[in-house]
Amino acid sequence: MSCERARKYLEGLRGALKSLNFSDDVEKVVDLARRYVDDTEYYVNKGDCETALVTASYAEGLLDALRLIGKANFQWKREERPKVLVGGTFDLLHPGHVELLKEASKYGDVIAVVARDENVRKIRGRDPVLPQEQRAYMLSSIKYVKEAMVGEEDPLESILKVKPDIVFLGPDQFWKEEELKRRLRERGLEVEVIRMKEKKCIPRGICSSRKIVERVLELFCGKKSRE
Numbered sequence: 001m002s003c004e005r006a007r008k009y010l011e012g013l014r015g016a017l018k019s020l021n022f023s024d025d026v027e028k029v030v031d032l033a034r035r036y037v038d039d040t041e042y043y044v045n046k047g048d049c050e051t052a053l054v055t056a057s058y059a060e061g062l063l064d065a066l067r068l069i070g071k072a073n074f075q076w077k078r079e080e081r082p083k084v085l086v087g088g089t090f091d092l093l094h095p096g097h098v099e100l101l102k103e104a105s106k107y108g109d110v111i112a113v114v115a116r117d118e119n120v121r122k123i124r125g126r127d128p129v130l131p132q133e134q135r136a137y138m139l140s141s142i143k144y145v146k147e148a149m150v151g152e153e154d155p156l157e158s159i160l161k162v163k164p165d166i167v168f169l170g171p172d173q174f175w176k177e178e179e180l181k182r183r184l185r186e187r188g189l190e191v192e193v194i195r196m197k198e199k200k201c202i203p204r205g206i207c208s209s210r211k212i213v214e215r216v217l218e219l220f221c222g223k224k225s226r227e
Contacts, residue, residue: 005082005165006044006052013037013059016076020063026071033062050194053082054106082108085164087155088173089115089209090135091128096207098142099200104168105144107194112139113151113158129213160189169195 017037022030036059043052066072086104090097090112104110114135120128128135132150139148151158159167167184169175177193184191201207206215 003044003047003049003052006040006049006056009053009056009060010037010040010044012076013040013056013063016063016074019076020072020074022066022072026066029062029066030072033059033066036062050107057106082165083162084108084110084166084168085113085159085162086110086168086170087113087115087151087158088170089120089128090139091120091130092209092212093138093142094207094209094212095202095205096199098144099202099207100168100170100196101139101142101144103196103200107166107168109146110144110168111162111164112136112142112145112148113162114139114148115155116151116153119151119153119155129209156183156187159184159191160187163189164191166192166194169193171196171199 014037017034020030036055039055040052040059043049043055063072063074063076067074084104084107086101088097088100101110101112114132115123115128117128117132120126130138136148136150139145149162152161167180169177169180173195175193177195181191181193199207206212
């Protein structure tokens with residue numbers, strides 16, 4: 001992943017800290033923001049650009065929060081946040097979907113693209129439980145999502161239409177990072193591709209659409225999972 005965006009982010013943060021005025025009672029919070037900026041510089045120099053973007057966003061969040069509550073003031077010409085595309089079926093939303101979108105939002109503004117009904121039928125051999133318009137509507141209500149839309153029949157066309165800076169993949173999505181970058185480059189689009197390292201859920205959460213269906217059948221039809 002190119003570190004150019006992370007370097008620009010770092011420059012903006014350094015400039016904000018130079019012009020920063022703050023109340024004495026938030027000195028510890030400011031110090032934490034400074035440490036996140038130092039971490040960002042460390043990861044940029046190390047070439048770990050993904051982590052650099054995350055630590056930079058933490059520093060930005062702290063400074064923005066202090067300014068919002070009137071405890072700090074600074075001048076910062078903010079770079080436009082990267083556009084992050086997350087694609088998927090998102091049928092029967094569950095905590096695993098939310099965790100995926102939450103993780104993606106650390107890298108920029110999330111554009112969620114839902115698979116078309118006909119694509120779900122082709123891939124899974126059945127209709128989705130919920131129609132594409134409803135799935136997009138549900139996603140648009142999640143705070144980590146800036147915009148949700150129904151995708152194109154060709155998933156690559158959806159990416160070309162959005163023109164994201166980053167494509168964020170779930171741990172088990174079938175695309176290989178380098179293959180996806182190559183296919184998009186052949187169509188004239190250079191993007192970063194980042195994959196979430198592992199699935200996340202919440203304690204006692206049902207983080208599978210299939211398991212949600214099985215639970216409904218068990219409760220209302222007396223049918224238990226074969227597993």
